[in-house]
Structure formats: structure tokens, C-alpha cells
Amino acid sequence: MLKTISLPAATESWLPTTTATAWLYVLSTVLIVRLASLHYGRGLHRYNGPFLASLSDLWRLCHAYRNSDREPMIHMHDRYGDVVRMGPNVLSFRQPQAIRDIYGAGKHFKKSDYYPVNAAVGNGEVAHTLFSSPDQTWHNNLRRSIGASFTLNSAVKYEPLIENTISAFLRELDERFAGKQGRDGIVDFHTWLLYFAFDVMGDLTYSARHGFLEQGKDMFSIITYVKEFLSYGFIAGQMPTVDVFLRHNPVLMWLERRQWISSSTFPGVPFAIKHMRERQRRYENDVEKHTADREDLLDKFLKAKRERPEIVTEREVLGLSLSMMIAGSETTAITLTAFFYYLLRHPRCYAKLQSELDTHLPPKDPTQTFHTTPFAAANALPYLYACVQEAFRLHPSFGFNYERIVPPSGATICGHQIAGGTIVGVNAWVVQRDRGIFGADADDYRPERWLTSPERVKAMEKTMFQFGAGDHICLGKNISAVEIYKVVPALMRNFEVGRDT
Numbered sequence: 295m296l297k298t299i300s301l302p303a304a305t306e307s308w309l310p311t312t313t314a315t316a317w318l319y320v321l322s323t324v325l326i327v328r329l330a331s332l333h334y335g336r337g338l339h340r341y342n343g344p345f346l347a348s349l350s351d352l353w354r355l356c357h358a359y360r361n362s363d364r365e366p367m368i369h370m371h372d373r374y375g376d377v378v379r380m381g382p383n384v385l386s387f388r389q390p391q392a393i394r395d396i397y398g399a400g401k402h403f404k405k406s407d408y409y410p411v412n413a414a415v416g417n418g419e420v421a422h423t424l425f426s427s428p429d430q431t432w433h434n435n436l437r438r439s440i441g442a443s444f445t446l447n448s449a450v451k452y453e454p455l456i457e458n459t460i461s462a463f464l465r466e467l468d469e470r471f472a473g474k475q476g477r478d479g480i481v482d483f484h485t486w487l488l489y490f491a492f493d494v495m496g497d498l499t500y501s502a503r504h505g506f507l508e509q510g511k512d513m514f515s516i517i518t519y520v521k522e523f524l525s526y527g528f529i530a531g532q533m534p535t536v537d538v539f540l541r542h543n544p545v546l547m548w549l550e551r552r553q554w555i556s557s558s559t560f561p562g563v564p565f566a567i568k569h570m571r572e573r574q575r576r577y578e579n580d581v582e583k584h585t586a587d588r589e590d591l592l593d594k595f596l597k598a599k600r601e602r603p604e605i606v607t608e609r610e611v612l613g614l615s616l617s618m619m620i621a622g623s624e625t626t627a628i629t630l631t632a633f634f635y636y637l638l639r640h641p642r643c644y645a646k647l648q649s650e651l652d653t654h655l656p657p658k659d660p661t662q663t664f665h666t667t668p669f670a671a672a673n674a675l676p677y678l679y680a681c682v683q684e685a686f687r688l689h690p691s692f693g694f695n696y697e698r699i700v701p702p703s704g705a706t707i708c709g710h711q712i713a714g715g716t717i718v719g720v721n722a723w724v725v726q727r728d729r730g731i732f733g734a735d736a737d738d739y740r741p742e743r744w745l746t747s748p749e750r751v752k753a754m755e756k757t758m759f760q761f762g763a764g765d766h767i768c769l770g771k772n773i774s775a776v777e778i779y780k781v782v783p784a785l786m787r788n789f790e791v792g793r794d795t
């Protein structure tokens with residue numbers, strides 16, 4: 295007779311346990327394989343960086359969220375070396391050679407998915423700009439159609455428009471703050487430089503200001519909107535997949551298209567549309583007469599629309615007009631704020647610049663209330679140039695890496711063989727402090743470094759990256775130069791700018 299063995303009465307209690315354990319094994323194995331493939335993918339494990347960053351872009355997202363200031367990218371490179379792994383598929387390069395290897399002539403690396411996250415949404419439709427568009431052909435055609443309006447020659451022709459806003463700025467500072475005692479004499483300078491920069495873009499684009507300066511406030515909350523818009527792009531752009539659940543959520547956009555939910559449109563749109571309509575009405579009467587008078591950017595965009603209607607439609611004109619304000623205002627205000635921040639912390643440099651302005655600029659026109667300076671005269675001043683460069687160098691407006699995708703065939707960057715599809719980039723905050731190029735005191739503010747030998751200055755200029763480089767270099771860099779070189783002497787010759795003590 296056989297001996298009996300007994301199974302537990304509740305057989306189910308051991309059967310499901312085995313299945314769950316099996317599933318746990320399977321899932322763990324899949325997860326481990328996935329994490330290993332992320333960590334070792336494309337051979338990027340050779341590069342140092344935070345371990346968690348090698349497993350998920352979530353690390354980058356949190357890093358960007360926590361550190362809206364830019365210093366951390368410098369610390370990352372100080373800690374991990376010339377090439378830092380910032381994500382499973384992302385490398386950041388510190389050496390100046392990387393600018394030429396990634397953005398240089400003939401490279402044509404495409405922009406990463408960071409950029410489309412920065413597209414606006416209006417009535418449930420994605421509205422791309424030159425900055426955000428992933429469509430290289432559209433970008434190149436549009437940029438070619440309007441490029442001539444942004445050369446230095448063209449920018450200088452906008453001087454009277456810029457001068458309008460400078461006069462308004464000086465008037466407001468004079469009436470509201472100049473010579474007043476105590477707190478009444480203290481200017482929240484960054485805010486007022488923002489008002490100035492946003493109003494300049496209004497004058498340049500439409501020959502009309504929104505009235506930030508005259509009203510002394512954030513008109514239609516445009517500045518708040520732009521700041522939030524850019525800050526969202528900076529953070530969500532680190533992990534573009536989250537954007538599909540947020541700003542570019544297809545379900546929400548579908549609901550917006552049907553007007554079942556309201557969309558948050560850029561508050562500058564009504565102003566832009568009003569001026570486009572008015573301009574077109576004026577053109578119907580006499581185009582030549584209007585444009586011969588004094589062309590602004592809207593005239594130029596509408597001219598491009600008449601000449602190349604297959605590329606520049608009404609939609610492009612609106613997009614371009616709005617993107618002038620989004621791309622060109624806060625950036626310029628940040629640079630101007632940095633300029634005065636450093637100058638006021640270095641009274642020796644302030645005095646030296648003041649003396650250069652007083653000695654070399656034309657005397658005040660007695661028929662004018664305020665001193666104003668022609669761009670050409672200011673642009674020829676060596677110490678002013680040195681101070682502008684030093685502000686750009688130590689405090690570039692953009693804190694993110696200008697990300698590009700390595701072409702499928704791969705590329706050599708600073709001597710490293712990088713596989714196709716890897717996202718690579720350089721950060722202006724990092725490269726502009728390169729000790730080999732800028733000297734052992736690269737972290738210090740010292741405008742005199744720009745007054746050394748022409749060879750050294752040339753090498754430094756080639757490493758300046760505050761406007762980017764290559765196919766996507768800032769379209770408005772000449773316009774911002776005219777603004778900066780005109781407004782700085784205007785402020786310093788009409789007021790004694792000091793620090794509250």
C-alpha cells in the first residue's frame with residue numbers, strides 16, 4: 295500500500311503565489327534589461343554624470359525644476375569633467391571646440407525635441423515659431439525670406455524707433471524716481487528694464503508701444519505670460535514626453551478646437567492682429583508711400599508675404615511678430631540688468647566707462663531734454679564694448695544647453711566618437727568661463743580682458759555663445775546690440791546710477 299502525501303486544503307493559496315512570483319521575476323528582468331539598456335545605450339556609460347541621470351530624463355527635469363538659476367551646469371562640469379552625461383541619451387560638452395563640432399559650418403545637426411515643447415498653442419492648434427519648429431525646411435525658407443531685415447545694416451535703420459522708446463524710458467525714470475529721497479528714489483531696475491525691452495519690441499515691430507513704460511506696469515500681463523511660457527519650455531523641455539500630458543496635450547487641444555474649454559492665448563495677440571489689420575488697410579491706399587516713410591518689422595514681414603506668399607502667409611506674419619516679443623524682450627532685459635549689476639559692483643569700472651562716455655561721445659544737443667547717442671558713436675567705444683562683452687560672458691540670458699541631435703552616421707565631437715541619435719549640446723554659462731580661452735580669472739568680472747591683443751580677443755569672441763551659433767543663431771542679435779549700445783550711454787549720461795546703501 296502506498297503512503298499518502300497531503301496537499302494544503304486551499305490549493306489556490308499556493309498556485310497564485312507561484313504565478314505572482316513568476317510575474318515579479320519577468321517584470322524585474324524586463325526592468326533590469328531596460329535600465330541596463332538605458333545606462334549602456336549608445337556607449338554613453340563611458341561618460342560621467344549622476345547615476346540616476348543615466349536611467350531617466352526625470353533626473354534632468356527635476357534638476358531644471360529645482361535649479362532655475364544657471365550656476366548648477368557649471369558645477370556639473372566642475373564635478374564630472376569636460377563631457378557630462380545629463381540623461382540616458384544626452385551629453386553636455388564644456389570645451390570650446392564643441393561649438394565648432396556641433397553648430398559649425400556644414401554640420402546641420404537637427405534641433406532636439408526640447409524645441410517643439412516651446413511652441414505656443416492657440417485655439418487648440420500648435421503655432422510654431424522659428425525657435426520651436428522641428429521642420430528644418432520651413433525654418434530655412436522662412437529665415438531666408440526675412441533674414442535681410444535683421445542684418446546690422448537693417449538694425450541700424452531701426453535706430454529712430456529704438457530712440458522713441460529710450461526717450462520714453464528716460465522721461466519715466468526722471469519723473470518717477472530721479473532725485474527723490476529715500477524709497478521714492480529707488481528703482482526696481484530689472485522690472486523697468488523689462489518694461490523698456492518689451493516696449494522697444496513694440497516700437498520696432500509695430501511702431502507702437504504697449505505702454506509698459508508710460509503705465510509703469512505689466513500691460514495685459516504680457517511679461518508674466520512670457521516668463522511662465524519660457525519657464526515651462528525650459529523645464530518640460532528636459533523630458534519632452536511630459537509635454538504630451540501638459541501644454542501639448544492632444545485631448546485638451548481637441549477640446550479647445552471645439553471651444554468646449556477655453557484656451558490661454560498669448561495676451562499680445564489682439565494688439566498684433568489690430569496692427570496687422572490697420573497696416574493692411576493703409577497699404578491698400580498706398581504701399582510705397584507708407585513703407586518709404588519709416589519701415590518697422592511688421593512692414594518687412596508683410597513685404598516678405600507679398601514677395602513670397604508660398605512661404606510667408608498671414609499665420610507666419612503673426613507668428614513672427616509675436617515671437618519678436620517672446621524671444622527679444624526678456625533676453626535683452628536680462629543682459630542690461632547683468633550689465634549694471636556688474637558695473638555697480640565694480641565702481642572702478644563704472645568710473646572708467648563714465649569717463650569714456652563723457653570724453654568721446656558728442657556733447658548734448660541743447661534742443662533736446664536728454665542726451666541721446668548715435669549707435670555708430672557708442673559702438674566705437676572700446677571700454678563700453680569690453681563691459682558689454684563681460685556682461686554677456688558672465689551672465690548669458692539662456693541657461694539651457696542648445697540641444698542638437700547627432701546625425702545617423704555619428705560624429706566626432708572634441709575627439710569623442712558619438713553615436714548617431716545622441717543629443718548633444720553646449721551651455722553658454724559653461725563655455726564662456728573656459729580658462730584656456732578667457733584666462734585663469736575667467737570667473738571674475740574684468741572688462742580689461744577684452745582690451746588685450748587682437749588675437750586673444752578674436753579667440754574669445756569665437757567662444758562667445760550667448761546668441762548660439764550656426765543655422766539657428768539668434769536672429770535678433772544685431773537689433774539687441776543697437777538697443778544695448780544706445781540705452782547704456784543714455785542712462786549713464788542722463789543719470790548717476792548708484793546703489794541703495
Ligand code: HEM
Pocket residue numbers: 424425426437617618621622623625626629690691692696697760761762763765766767768769770771773774
Ligand atoms: C541680448 C539679447 C538676446 C539674446 C541673449 C538672445 C539669445 C538667443 C539664443 C541663445 C537663441 C537660440 C539658440 C539656439 O537654441 O540654438 C536665440 C534665438 C532666437 N532669437 Fe534671440 N536673443 C536675444 C535677442 C533677440 C532679439 C532682440 C530678437 C528679435 C528681434 C531675437 C529673436 C530670436 C529668434 C527669432 C530666434 C530663433 C532663431 C532660429 O531658430 O532660427 N532675439 N536667441
